[in-house]
Amino acid sequence: MTGRLLRTIGFDADDTLWQNxxxxxxxxxxxxxxxxxxxxxxxxxxxxxxxxxxxxxxxxxxxxxxxxxxxxxxxxxxxxxxxxxxxxxxxxxxxxxLSHPVETLPYAHEVLEKLATKYLLVLITKGDLFDQERKLAQSGLGDFFHAVEIVSDKTAVTYRRAFSKNGEGPERAAMVGNSLKSDIVPALAAGSFGIFIPHALTWALERVEEPMDKPRFRKIDDLGQLPELLETLS
Known part of the structure; x- marks a missing residue:
């Protein structure tokens, strides 16, 4: 792992790994x-x-x-x-x-299983602590993660701290998520790659313009395309 550019891959949870x-x-x-x-x-x-x-x-x-x-x-x-x-x-x-079923999105299990052998995987999510812990437990995806960070908000400071604690800093990390405002823009500001996976439904307060001028911004259609993209960055 140490020979790779990317050491750590951060994942959003809601509407990135499961429906919310x-x-x-x-x-x-x-x-x-x-x-x-x-x-x-x-x-x-x-x-x-x-x-x-x-x-x-x-x-x-x-x-x-x-x-x-x-x-x-x-x-x-x-x-x-x-x-x-x-x-x-x-x-x-x-x-x-608080009791709705957990429906994982296509490719979530197989992609995490594959990537967990090559990278440190960190779940970085915001929301109610008990609810996020419940969904992670019911998703069956918890064992793939090296660490879980349930935070009050997502900022550049959040990503610098998470990727420094779990890996070799934000410059050797990528954040994967469906929210440009929370997952991508602040991760880019921290120095990481930001990999945007659009979801059909996005809360109005999470919508911002795509940061096309940022060299570390990437966009894919679904999680199934993530392993191949990461190979081009590593």
Missing amino acids: EQYYRLTEDHFTELLADYAEGPHVSERLLEAEKRNLRHYGFGIKGFTLSMIETAVEITEGTVPATVIAQILDIGRDL
């Missing part, structure tokens, strides 16, 4: 139905997104913050008259998110 956003979308659809007597669905979704953005600095990323934002949105849209029964249903659908 689709469950949030289904929950949001259910939420808009609960408030159908008070506002149109698109307006409810818009207000919810505003609440999520506003609350990130208070609650961070993950299901608990999403549930609190749904409650806050319901209170605002109904001008404080939301029935307790609706609040109870919001809490129920939030809890359901």
Whole structure:
């Protein structure tokens, strides 16, 4: 391994290794139905997104913050008259998110199995600690990782620290993920390669322009293309 340019490969989890956003979308659809007597669905979704953005600095990323934002949105849209029964249903659908099944994405198992013999693999994910630990355990992918980092946010500092602790620094590492904002742009800023794998569903707050001017930026269609790409970088 020491003769390779790349020593460490970091992986995002949600919507990179397993499905996640689709469950949030289904929950949001259910939420808009609960408030159908008070506002149109698109307006409810818009207000919810505003609440999520506003609350990130208070609650961070993950299901608990999403549930609190749904409650806050319901209170605002109904001008404080939301029935307790609706609040109870919001809490129920939030809890359901914490128990949704783990559906790994195509090629996840075989690609990690192959790469684990050549690189140090590090899972770098953000969100609710218990939920991320649950999904990793149920995914069957945990044994492939040298280390797991569940963080409050992903910044260049996050990647410098993770790749220095697990490997030989960010310059000899690559980060793989579906979010340009969280997985790719800050990893590039840290000096790593950023390998973008688009997902059909991406949270609005994670969308930014592709950093085409960055020499270490790469883009592939799916995880199955990753081993071949890494060979060209190593």
